[in-house]
């Protein structure tokens with residue numbers, strides 16, 4: 001008889017998942033993914049159900065990592081929220097399965113996983129593409145992704161200045177009040193962006209907020225939302241994901257230079273001296289390795 005699945009809530013997942021563990025596992029798995037060896041990794045493009053009536057989507061993100069013995073799927077909903085809404089735009093659950101028997105071994109909160117693994121992947125992109133002496137970090141947005149990006153990027157880099165902009169100034173102020181370090185609240189996107197070395201766009205916007213002429217040449221932009229800055233060398237997490245799902249990449253016809261995994265593998269160069277954009281769509285393998293890390297840590301404690 002199979003054991004009951006382990007159930008882990010958001011608080012537990014947040015506690016058990018560390019950026020140090022995540023970054024090295026994500027680098028390894030994204031490198032493997034870019035080799036396209038289906039005996040190692042199977043990850044179809046996310047299946048998405050549009051919920052037009054309510055401005056939302058439901059996505060299913062399965063992944064199988066044979067060598068690591070990980071079989072998982074994340075179920076994630078993402079909604080456009082009206083200004084002032086207190087609901088998060090992204091909500092998720094991750095299921096881990098026993099790869100040999102197919103039974104569910106763990107069910108865990110996917111919000112913390114989504115927040116942390118997305119920020120950890122952006123941190124990998126910032127390590128590869130940000131200017132050598134990056135002093136100014138700019139974050140657009142003040143939600144879950146903004147917070148996780150602040151946490152990991154300020155942990156990894158020594159910025160002299162951190163700026164945040166949010167469409168409602170009081171939300172940016174609330175974001176800053178929750179943090180330990182000094183952060184400047186900016187009154188406009190332009191004010192936040194001009195002179196920044198690393199820019200994170202983590203808003204729900206579908207119309208451009210960021211314009212190329214404001215961006216310092218050589219800066220690195222990590223984009224989580226649907227707004228592509230075109231005047232740059234563009235990197236993605238998965239070419240299939242980007243060309244299937246990213247409205248802005250599809251519509252603009254912009255050329256994708258490489259996947260992050262291809263830079264990790266050394267098959268494409270990191271053009272660090274140029275202005276670079278990492279367009280992040282999110283991948284099932286990122287959730288899979290994160291969930292496995294959480295379960296491993298939990299098992300050590302029990």
Ligand SMILES: NC(=O)C1=CN([C@@H]2O[C@H](COP(=O)(O)OP(=O)(O)OC[C@H]3O[C@@H](n4cnc5c(N)ncnc54)[C@H](O)[C@@H]3O)[C@@H](O)[C@H]2O)C=CC1
Nearest residue numbers: 089090141142143144145202203204205224225280281282
């Ligand atoms: N690449 C990836 O793997 C992932 C990407 N995302 C994307 O990241 C973005 C942020 O997600 P969360 O932080 O989870 O959401 P959240 O709901 O916690 O925060 C959203 C933020 O965007 C702002 N915002 C929403 N609509 C806006 C608009 N039209 N103009 C300006 N600001 C606007 C809100 O005020 C808030 O600050 C979303 O676009 C989401 O789809 C989220 C999860 C994973």
Ligand SMILES: O=C([O-])C1=[NH+]CCC1
Nearest residue numbers: 076078114281282283
């Ligand atoms: O990868 C992910 O979980 C998501 N990408 C966009 C919204 C949620």
